[in-house]
Amino acid sequence: MHSYKDSFMEYLQIEKNASPLTIKHYGRDIDEFYTFLHAEGTAIENCDYSTVRVFLTKQYEAGYARKTVSRKVSSLRSFFKYLERENWFDSNPFANVSLPKAEAPIPNFFYEQELDQLFQVSDLTDPLGQRNQALLELLYGTGIRVSECVQLKTGDLDFSLNTALVLGKGRKERYVPFGKSASQALRTYMEDGRLDLASKHKDPVRTLFLNARGGPLTADGIRLILNKMVKEAALTVDVHPHKLRHTFATHMLNEGADMRSVQELLGHEHLSSTQIYTHVTKDRLRNVYMNSHPRANKR
Structure with missing residues (x-):
């Protein structure tokens, strides 16, 4: 898992030219997913759509906002897409996960x-x-x-x-x-x-x-x-x-x-x-x- 993550972090930094803050957020989301897999006794190679559904259920049970969960899904989808591109995985378990976007709130501003x-x-x-x-x-x-x-x-x-x-x-x-x-x-x-x-x-x-x-x-x-x-x-x-x-x-x-x-x-x-x-x-x-x-x- 950590070698997968390290390779992805390098890809974000060198190929995507992502900011340090963006890389930090991706890394944090991947680490959280790894902790979840470890608690479930599931190897990342065995992760599938049903595993992802359990992960999302636990996210909502923990009280995370839909916007936060959507960001994590986006991060992990990009992570597995990279692993698939490198031929380390045959499919992306997050590929078919869709979350309805919450209506964007009107920004507060000063009069x-x-x-x-x-x-x-x-x-x-x-x-x-x-x-x-x-x-x-x-x-x-x-x-x-x-x-x-x-x-x-x-x-x-x-x-x-x-x-x-x-x-x-x-x-x-x-x-x-x-x-x-x-x-x-x-x-x-x-x-x-x-x-x-x-x-x-x-x-x-x-x-x-x-x-x-x-x-x-x-x-x-x-x-x-x-x-x-x-x-x-x-x-x-x-x-x-x-x-x-x-x-x-x-x-x-x-x-x-x-x-x-x-x-x-x-x-x-x-x-x-x-x-x-x-x-x-x-x-x-x-x-x-x-x-x-x-x-x-x-x-």
Whole structure:
């Protein structure tokens, strides 16, 4: 089993050029399936469709969400497909397993008034405040993922064109534009606050966003920063870095941007991933109704 897994991991890394996070998730799903086979006393070579059905039953009994189980099935289907391709297995026991997809939830997003409050909380005379403002402006101004944000280097920003070179999923690069507000916040941070933070670290750090000790800021660090900003803004909303990405896409589409352009900006491989943002806010619906219906404003 482990030799099969090691070979598959090498295939993902070299041939598929998968990200370290993707490889980690595949490995974890394979390890879990191996633990299940061991508990059942079944060798991987004897795994068949009935074995898979027992595995799925135990997944649901353990309380895993349908989305989580679907991801595991996808991982293991790819794993066995590779083993079949290498002629180590005659068939793929996951090939005929189909799970109905749960309806995708409408992403949460910030209303403009909530964002205005967030943009007011940072102390722009303080290095950490300058960093937090630049972080907020960039995440909302570009819609990039938090995993993409923490990888940004100072050299990835081009202020002559106001663009950022982003390394996305599958190590695919794309250029993402940012606006005047983000540009000003980033310049202030890089020319002032970042220099102060960088001086606290013994070795030079190339990543754009630094923590209080001058080291690279992590994804968990970004979450803590945003949660603190929400509390300081006295907002009673849930916050996570992806919510700013949802907000970026929602506001872009609500203001008339075409879906293909938003797809490219977000780095989505499939248009279906972008279509979830075609919902509209209640405020916009109300404005459309009030301005369009003949009797909406009749007294």
